Amino acid sequence: MGFLKNKIKWVLSIVFFGMTMAEVYDLVLPTRQSAFVQRRRSLLILSRVRLVAATFAVLTPLWIPVDLFIFEPTLAMYLAALRVLASIAFVLLSLSYRGSDNTAVARWGLVWLLAIPTVFFLISHPLLAQFAINDPAQQVIAAGYAFLPFVMVAGLSVFPITAIEGVLLAGPLLAAYLLTGVLGYQMLPFASHLGALWLLLLLAMVSALAGMSQLHFMSQLVDQSSHDGLTRAYNRRVGEEMVAQQFITALRSNAALSLAFVDLDDFKSINDRYGHEEGDSALRTASSSLKKVLRRGDILVRWGGEEFLAVMPNTDVEGARIAMARLRDAGLGLRPDGGPLTASIGIAERLCDGAMQWNELVERADQRMYTAKQSGKNRVVCCGDDAVGAEPV
Secondary structure: OHHHHHHHHHHHHHHHOOOOHHHHHHHHOOOOOOHHHHHHHHHHHHHHHHHHHHHHHHHHHHOHHHHHHHOOHHHHHHHHHHHHHHHHHHHHHHOOOOOOOOHHHHHHHHHHHHHHHHHHHHHHHHHHHOOOOOOHHHHHHHHHHOOHHHHHHHHHHHOOOOHHHHHHHHHHHHHHHHHHHHOOOOOOOHHHHHHHHHHHHHHHHHHHHHHHHHHHHHHHHHHHHHEOOOOOOEOHHHHHHHHHHHHHHHHHHOOOEEEEEEEEOOHHHHHHHHOHHHHHHHHHHHHHHHHHHOOOOOEEEEOOOOEEEEEEEOOOHHHHHHHHHHHHHHOOOEOOOOOEOOEEEEEEEHHHHOOOOHHHHHHHHHHHHHHHHHOOOOEEEOOOOOOOOOEEO
16 A cells, blocks of 8 residues: 555656646646647557457457356356457457547547446456355456456556546446445455455556656657747648648538738848847747737647748638737737837638638638738738738738
């Protein structure tokens, strides 16, 4: 027991060391991670669900000869039938969810992975209780059935999960173990059964913390590989993937999706006259200003040298105009000579433009940005605008 408590303290120190409160909340609440991290997490969870299910599909029936050798034939045949059904369920699960990166699907995959052994546990214990088990060898094997929840709870540690998910996933296993004791089906004396339940609870805490640690490190790795080191906006490689995903989502639900292509005006002159350090500073300032006017669910991508793409899901043309108006009021920062840093912005919207491909929508926004450049810079061109009607930033 003391070992598990020390283990919990050790895992806590690893998971939460040097973290901000926002990062802690990300590990507690399931919906706090970015869409990109959620997709990567879902892919990882589902791949491990299929792997674990395939492993149990093979291992579960291999124990049938042991039951046939140890228990009387009637009980052994019942257990064998139960193992075959469980193995079939594991096989079906191992063949499911291929290629999906949906968060809800990943959670259901985990639920089904734990539901199969939980049902097996709840059926096998009353079954074993109906037969006289007096032989020491039979008692050892029967007691082994009592430790199935421990195996499954420990298995949660291989999945990148949040604290809430850990509680919800381990809860049914804890309840099933408690229920067998209350109904008198436990393989151990009731006092020992309660002690084992306390041990199972501590093990669930360690597994949940280990899962949170995995989620934290995975989020850090994804963040480092997906963001531009200078501006902390998403890099173009990841940005293209996110735009494509947002476009598919908007297409399926027939929802609005706006893109704002932002190109800083006369940026080359900053590098030429004041050096690249000043240019880098201007890029960081512009990126920070853009993030402030975007919503939490919006996405900012550094598309090129001084080009940014703001992706605004569920936002129509008017909503995108309002966002750019907020940017105009807040400003993009100052140039090294003290003048305002400005940008030419082109806005495209899926419904307004009738775009059928994500790259078509990006191209429309890019073209309107060039129209804004050619019509005087420091202005916004939207769907339906022309050069004369372009709106100054």
